[in-house]
Amino acid sequence: MTDNTTTASSTGPCCGTATAATAAGACCDPVAKTEAVAAGASCCGTPAGTADSEPGESSAADGHEPPAAAGCCGGAAATVASTAAITPAPASPSEQAASPRELPVAVIGAGPVGLAAASHLHERGLPFVVLEAGDSIAASVRRWSHVRLFSPWRYNIDAAARRLLDAAGWTAPDDEALPTGGQLVEQYLQPLGKLPAIADNLRLGARVVAIARAGVDRVRSAGRENQPFVIRLADGTDLPAAAIIDAAGTWRTPNPLGVNGLPAHGEPDAADLIDHALPDVLGADRQAHAGRHTVVVGAGHSAANTLLDLAVLAETAPDTRITWAIRSASATRAYGGEQADQLPARGALGAGLRTLVDAGRVALVDGFGVHTVRRTTTSGVELVARDGRTLAADRVVAATGFRPDHSIADELRLDLDPILGCTRELADLIDPNEHSCGTVRPHGHRELAQPEPNYYAVGMKSYGRAPTFLLATGYEQARSVAAALAGDFTAADDIQLDLPETGVCSSNLNSDATAKDLADRHGIDPAIPARLAAATLPLLAAAASTEAAVRAAADQIGLDGDLAVRIAADATSTDTAGEGGLPSAAGLITLAPAASGGGGGCCG
Structure with missing residues (x-):
């Protein structure tokens, strides 16, 4: 995989690679630029002490155009010069210095939807950089690598990504097979991430901590849309960007156990006894659950997967006990469509849960809203409900869902639905009180747009707290947004999405x-x-x-x-x-x- 942080010492007298230059919005990697300018290199902009901008800022932002073919900078300049304009509004002469037109689109997150967005941007000829917080692509997916998806391969592969892979001689998996998370990474995302079109624009270990507009805060309106975005990384680096596609997902921000949405009293103090969604109870986490009593809290697919795996564990590990605690008064909704579900593997989750409960292999406790978590004298944990009932166990699995973290965009103008935390336009379409994912109307860039031009959240993050997301939805979001950023609104508005209840999965x-x-x-x-x-x-x-x-x-x-x-x-x-x-x-x-x-x- 290409390393986009290459410094001057390994690339000659100037600094980083062309792709690193594009990613940094300058002629060089920021750190290498500082070193090179100090040494008198001319192809990285003006020497230290005379530039109007801080080291590492875009040369476009400080008013100095990089040489078209000077040393190692030629490739970057040529790349930027050949790309399509992203911001359609013309900039006045006074605004030219801060124009985002020639900067890359920043994709946050190198998971399935983030890499799909990168693939579509590549096809559109738009420069981009993918910023991944983890030390590998799809870092979050790897955390649930043992879980089998309930949709077959042909609906888990983005169309643009498939075209890129096919052109490179990729051996595609069986379209009808159901992959695990690990197989999704190893057979699809990893090969995709190694292709030069993606790898040359990928930065690992690049955790985004804040986003703003260059030179203006959230209050400033005049000329705001003509200013590039500034993306601040955890290491203090500021990167300019023309647009942002946030595909960071929600895995890192799970919901707490507390029934009111807050952490239950005592929950942080018992964190070592609480697993979040989808622990590998048959593999890496087996010893923590074998022969012990586990309480699974939650009524979604994550809870169902864990309960079924615990049932397998209980058949071979004596004294393994399983309790399932749900907030609602009935498990009917948790069982889902069962045999009527058009994704059979998903329907089997609900049918399997009902069988395990009916057989007494899983003890169901309904109407249990967790209020307090406390340690017991036997090194276990006790959950206390609002009504005073208690559940004692050795370990708890909090399969209570996820929520988006929009804090990195505090300096942007976002109009979020107060209930779900998604765009207001999308909220009515995905409200889990009214919809399943098969009844969600197809949507694209218009429903995902924010008052802040050229900022989009896609994938799981776009759905806020709604649990009704499918990968196919995220792929179509990425395609529509990429087309809109390229100015092709005819394609961007032509939403093509076939969800399960419209015939995607009609066979078992x-x-x-x-x-x-x-x-x-x-x-x-x-x-x-x-x-x-x-x-x-x-x-x-x-x-x-x-x-x-x-x-x-x-x-x-x-x-x-x-x-x-x-x-x-x-x-x-x-x-x-x-x-x-x-x-x-x-x-x-x-x-x-x-x-x-x-x-x-x-x-x-």
């Missing part, structure tokens, strides 16, 4: 693929695994064990009992299989067929 992709694999492995009819699962699930509640339920079901359908146990054991994917090859309730739940049809809530 997950169970069909698993059943075919099992049939090939055991030399049986592909219909048998699904029949076995359907016959077993109703028997789980009364059976002494999963194996006993499987054998009873095999008798019902005329299948050899030993073969049925092997099929059931193999139904759990290899990344979640229990030790000893035992039948897994979670595996059978995933295998059970989901009926096709409409009407299911897209996101529960």
Whole structure:
């Protein structure tokens, strides 16, 4: 991967690479520029002591145009000079020095939507820089690498990114397979991030802490739209930009346990006993949960995934106990569309939860709004509800959702919905009180626009606190915004988004693929695994064990009992299989067929 912080010592008498120059909005990397100017280099602008700007600011901002072909600066100057204008309003002669026209678009975040935005900007011929806070691309996705997505590959790959990868000879994954977060990174995002078109404009370890307009604060109106953005990084570096696409997501800002949106009393003091969403309970975090009592708080897909994984763990780790605490008075909404869901793998989450609760493998506690968290004398934790009820456990998983952090944009003019924290225009379309993601009207740059021209939040951050986001939505947002920044409003307004309830997922992709694999492995009819699962699930509640339920079901359908146990054991994917090859309730739940049809809530 290209290092865009290369200094003078490795590139000759001037300073950084052309891509670093473009990213910095100057002829050189800021630190290298200071060193080079001090040494008398002329291609980095005026010598120290005579420039009007601070080291590292744009030469366009200080009124000195960089030489078109001077030493190492030629590439950067040529790159900037050849790009399309982003800000359509003409600048007066007095404003030319601060014009953002020739500066890059700054994309914040190198996750799926951020890299999609970069791919579309590249296709549009617009200069850009991707600023990633982590030390690798998709740093947040890597935190849930063990989780399997409920949409197949063909809806998890952005169109412009696919074109870039295909041109480089990329071997695409099976469009119908369901990737894990780790596979999304390894097979798609990592190869994309290594392409020169992306890698040469990528800065890792670049955490954005503030954004403003050059030379003006939030109060100043006159000429504001003609001033470039200034992006301040955690290391103190200021970078100029023509526009900003904030795809930083919400992973780093999870909701607290407190039912009122505030941290519960005592929550910070017990932080070491509280996992946030999607711990790897079958892998890296296994020892923290095996043979212990875990309370999962939350009613969304993150909670469902963790509860199902804990159920697999409980089948092989004696004394593992699972409690599910939800704020609402009923779990009906948490179960979602189940068989009616047009994303079958997502529907299986709800169906699986209902089965586990009905079988007594997960203890459901409803109407439990957490008010207080306190440590116990047995090195555990106790949750206290508003009504005084208590839940004691060894560990808590706070699967309570996420919220956006707009603090970096405090000096920008944002008009945010007071409920969700998204744009007001978008709020009515995504309100989870009214919508699932399949009923969200397709939207693009106009719904994402802010009073601050050329600033857009896309991806999860664009949805604020609404949990109804899909990757396909973020990809279309990125395409529309990139087209608008390029001035192609015809394309920007032509929103093309096919969400699940409009036919994206009309077949049971997950169970069909698993059943075919099992049939090939055991030399049986592909219909048998699904029949076995359907016959077993109703028997789980009364059976002494999963194996006993499987054998009873095999008798019902005329299948050899030993073969049925092997099929059931193999139904759990290899990344979640229990030790000893035992039948897994979670595996059978995933295998059970989901009926096709409409009407299911897209996101529960």
